[in-house]
Amino acid sequence: MQDRAAQLFRDLQSSYCDALESIDGEGVFQEERWDRADISGSWGGGGVSRLLKPGRIFEQAGVNFSLVHGVLPSEMVNKLIGEQEEREFLATGVSLVIHPHSPHIPTIHLNFRYLEVSSKAWFGGGIDLTPYVFHPEDFGHFHSTLKKACDQWDPACYERYKRWCDEYFYLPHRQEARGVGGIFFDYRGRDNDEDLETSFDFVKGVSSYFLESYLPIISRQRLTPFSEKMKRFQLLRRGRYVEFNLLYDRGTLFGLKTGGRVASVFMSMPPEAQWAPVEGYPSDCADSALLEVLSTPRSWIEEGGSTLSCKE
Amino acid sequence: MQDRAAQLFRDLQSSYCDALESIDGEGVFQEERWDRADISGSWGGGGVSRLLKPGRIFEQAGVNFSLVHGVLPSEMVNKLIGEQEEREFLATGVSLVIHPHSPHIPTIHLNFRYLEVSSKAWFGGGIDLTPYVFHPEDFGHFHSTLKKACDQWDPACYERYKRWCDEYFYLPHRQEARGVGGIFFDYRGRDNDEDLETSFDFVKGVSSYFLESYLPIISRQRLTPFSEKMKRFQLLRRGRYVEFNLLYDRGTLFGLKTGGRVASVFMSMPPEAQWAPVEGYPSDCADSALLEVLSTPRSWIEEGGSTLSCKE
Numbered sequence: 195m196q197d198r199a200a201q202l203f204r205d206l207q208s209s210y211c212d213a214l215e216s217i218d219g220e221g222v223f224q225e226e227r228w229d230r231a232d233i234s235g236s237w238g239g240g241g242v243s244r245l246l247k248p249g250r251i252f253e254q255a256g257v258n259f260s261l262v263h264g265v266l267p268s269e270m271v272n273k274l275i276g277e278q279e280e281r282e283f284l285a286t287g288v289s290l291v292i293h294p295h296s297p298h299i300p301t302i303h304l305n306f307r308y309l310e311v312s313s314k315a316w317f318g319g320g321i322d323l324t325p326y327v328f329h330p331e332d333f334g335h336f337h338s339t340l341k342k343a344c345d346q347w348d349p350a351c352y353e354r355y356k357r358w359c360d361e362y363f364y365l366p367h368r369q370e371a372r373g374v375g376g377i378f379f380d381y382r383g384r385d386n387d388e389d390l391e392t393s394f395d396f397v398k399g400v401s402s403y404f405l406e407s408y409l410p411i412i413s414r415q416r417l418t419p420f421s422e423k424m425k426r427f428q429l430l431r432r433g434r435y436v437e438f439n440l441l442y443d444r445g446t447l448f449g450l451k452t453g454g455r456v457a458s459v460f461m462s463m464p465p466e467a468q469w470a471p472v473e474g475y476p477s478d479c480a481d482s483a484l485l486e487v488l489s490t491p492r493s494w495i496e497e498g499g500s501t502l503s504c505k506e
Numbered sequence: 507m508q509d510r511a512a513q514l515f516r517d518l519q520s521s522y523c524d525a526l527e528s529i530d531g532e533g534v535f536q537e538e539r540w541d542r543a544d545i546s547g548s549w550g551g552g553g554v555s556r557l558l559k560p561g562r563i564f565e566q567a568g569v570n571f572s573l574v575h576g577v578l579p580s581e582m583v584n585k586l587i588g589e590q591e592e593r594e595f596l597a598t599g600v601s602l603v604i605h606p607h608s609p610h611i612p613t614i615h616l617n618f619r620y621l622e623v624s625s626k627a628w629f630g631g632g633i634d635l636t637p638y639v640f641h642p643e644d645f646g647h648f649h650s651t652l653k654k655a656c657d658q659w660d661p662a663c664y665e666r667y668k669r670w671c672d673e674y675f676y677l678p679h680r681q682e683a684r685g686v687g688g689i690f691f692d693y694r695g696r697d698n699d700e701d702l703e704t705s706f707d708f709v710k711g712v713s714s715y716f717l718e719s720y721l722p723i724i725s726r727q728r729l730t731p732f733s734e735k736m737k738r739f740q741l742l743r744r745g746r747y748v749e750f751n752l753l754y755d756r757g758t759l760f761g762l763k764t765g766g767r768v769a770s771v772f773m774s775m776p777p778e779a780q781w782a783p784v785e786g787y788p789s790d791c792a793d794s795a796l797l798e799v800l801s802t803p804r805s806w807i808e809e810g811g812s813t814l815s816c817k818e
Contacts, residue, residue, distance in 0.1 A: 247783065433775070436779075440749060441752050457785045460781060460783065465780060465781060465782070466741075466778070466780050467778070467779055467780075467781075471568060473768065
């Protein structure tokens with residue numbers, strides 16, 4: 195399964211990059227390979243980072259593949275499988291974070307991963323959207339596509355994974371969601387709730403819908419004019435994105451603690467972010483409709499249309 | 507001691523603000539008062555936040571006073587005094603963070619605080635400098651002034667507190683110091699190593715040297731022209747400042763965990779920061795002399811002059 199999972203994630207990296215280059219029309223991905231030194235002293239795998247910046251649409255887009263292995267510190271082992279000792283581990287995954295120039299086009303994050311720790315193995319992942327302007331039809335399209343994907347491979351999981359996503363991407367100190375969510379799941383297959391083969395099929399199936407969930411939003415919004423206030427609000431909201439990544443995100447902290455390449459772990463960071471020293475947001479730039487749904491997550495399946503097609 | 511410590515910190519807030527307004531010449535501090543709800547449900551104190559932004563010299567300057575009390579979660583009690591249960595606590599302090607426009611003028615951070623947890627009481631604090639351009643004479647002036655202050659009230663502590671500062675303001679994942687340090691100390695008086703009266707005198711004495719340590723640097727650098735590359739490097743280094751605050755800073759995490767006012771806790775955040783998705787820094791803007799001292803902290807007492815005076 196290690197090999198098949200790694201191959202799937204490599205293939206996803208390629209197909210995502212091709213499609214993103216194509217829609218950007220200008221930016222080209224640069225590739226960097228890196229090696230990881232394991233805490234045991236031996237070679238601990240590595241990764242292939244692909245970075246596009248800045249393009250016509252994307253201010254920064256990173257699509258990373260990694261396959262790392264070695265000895266996992268007992269603290270991490272405890273968190274992942276509840277055992278108390280150092281264990282051998284292997285992790286492979288694909289991660290994507292896109293920060294577009296225009297505030298009309300949301301930031302998007304995707305991650306799919308396969309882990310083996312001691313005798314346990316499982317898949318996890320998710321896709322979530324962080325918008326800067328309230329465009330309910332786009333959020334509806336995004337969620338409808340994810341629901342369609344989930345329904346095809348595991349009916350009934352969409353609602354659960356949508357809730358999990360809302361709970362995970364939440365900033366308690368701000369009492370605010372990071373964005374309008376998506377899906378998030380972990381530990382598929384770990385506790386023998388299903389065989390790994392089925393988990394693999396689910397991940398392969400759902401990940402194949404990513405482009406359909408996101409590209410139509412770009413096509414629809416790429417020429418929409420935006421104001422300085424919208425840009426200011428985007429930069430402030432990107433500050434919250436940074437807060438989430440550094441205070442709460444398990445992927446970021448896992449990467450830093452297991453000696454991942456810092457530039458690759460931090461490709462999720464926006465090229466530019468701002469903070470305003472006020473409670474909430476400055477009233478002159480805040481998108482109140484968006485803030486409303488950030489403070490109270492809601493369903494996007496009925497309200498938004500799911501009628502956008504993937505063609506431009 | 508509660509009252510006297512709180513009064514000292516209020517007075518420091520006032521005198522720091524007056525001096526900063528005076529040297530900026532344009533910005534005026536705005537004051538906001540806030541109340542804190544304790545986890546026990548009762549009133550838990552509050553604070554007075556003063557914020558100047560943006561002025562002629564300062565892009566953002568915050569000087570906060572707070573006096574909070576109530577019940578401290580057992581996890582925090584354990585960290586502070588090694589006991590395992592919820593305890594009554596009181597904390598009062600003054601914090602200051604200044605982000606100047608010009609990369610020639612360093613960001614500065616100051617904090618002095620008094621804590622009571624259960625039957626223990628102690629003082630802590632520090633002052634540290636985060637420069638963006640290598641100006642060894644300024645770093646020398648800064649450290650010499652702090653050494654003079656320490657020597658007057660507790661000879662021999664400067665070296666220890668300088669090292670403590672270098673160790674505390676360090677980003678392991680970047681293998682880089684936050685800046686050129688200063689002094690940092692904690693738990694003065696907690697373990698009956700000295701009486702609280704002596705700790706109080708030390709804090710009062712050292713804090714009175716803050717303006718002398720910083721204002722002459724402003725006077726010397728305020729008109730120095732800077733390039734776009736220097737500004738870019740400042741914004742990238744501010745990104746690291748954000749990383750430190752959210753990943754490691756105990757004050758920030760203490761504030762968030764004890765229900766402090768988020769806008770006050772986060773007044774340390776820069777108004778604007780950037781990230782570059784590369785290892786280290788982009789070579790076209792990095793100040794290599796500065797990076798050298800960030801990767802290997804050194805003494806600033808002999809090298810730099812301490813001849814700058816506080817007069818403009």
